[in-house]
Amino acid sequence: MTDRKKQTAPSPLETHLGFWLRFVSNHVSIRFRQLLEEKDVTVTEWVALRTLWSQDETTHAELIQTLGMTKGAASKVVSRLEEKGLAGRQLADGRAREQSLSLTAAGKALVPQLAALADANDAYFFGHLPAAEYQALMQTMQALVQHHQFKDIPTA
Numbered sequence: 531m532t533d534r535k536k537q538t539a540p541s542p543l544e545t546h547l548g549f550w551l552r553f554v555s556n557h558v559s560i561r562f563r564q565l566l567e568e569k570d571v572t573v574t575e576w577v578a579l580r581t582l583w584s585q586d587e588t589t590h591a592e593l594i595q596t597l598g599m600t601k602g603a604a605s606k607v608v609s610r611l612e613e614k615g616l617a618g619r620q621l622a623d624g625r626a627r628e629q630s631l632s633l634t635a636a637g638k639a640l641v642p643q644l645a646a647l648a649d650a651n652d653a654y655f656f657g658h659l660p661a662a663e664y665q666a667l668m669q670t671m672q673a674l675v676q677h678h679q680f681k682d683i684p685t686a
Contacts, residue, residue: 558655559684565647569640570614574599574685576644578607582617582633583641590619590629598682616640 543549563573571579574597581596582588594604608631611617616637619629633641656664674680 554655558651561654562648562651565651566644569644569647571640571644572610574607575611575616576648577683577685578604578611579616579633579637579641579644582631582637587630587632590631593631596683597685599685611637 559573566573566576577597578593581593590601590604590608593608594601597604597607599607608617608619612619614636615634617631617633619631621629656667659667
């Protein structure tokens with residue numbers, strides 16, 4: 531008898547919940563990325579814009595923490611948003627070395643449009659679910675995030 535015959539056969543991919551989560555997640559993410567690209571925005575830029583939308587001003591450090599990126603990587607995202615006229619940097623009040631970030635008028639106008647794309651993407655993939663199933667799925671995902679103490683927001 532060969533070693534292969536002695537080994538237990540590996541379980542099929544389709545028996546793993548992680549396989550199905552990744553399968554769905556990839557399709558949801560790819561479609562959303564394509565919708566954002568039509569507006570000349572990346573997923574990371576969307577997360578940054580949505581974060582800046584939540585407050586009148588955000589420090590560079592707060593944005594770095596939200597994006598889960600290095601200072602340099604987050605700075606590149608902010609630079610791209612500045613180049614697109616969607617965000618701006620200024621020195622924070624009373625702190626010579628701290629930058630404050632905020633949306634421009636164009637950025638403030640764009641965020642609701644991008645949020646509508648996110649809503650439409652969710653509706654495309656999950657709109658067929660009965661409300662109770664949708665809510666149960668949402669609660670299950672949130673419980674997993676809480677249980678594993680995931681902190682980094684997905685930006686890719």
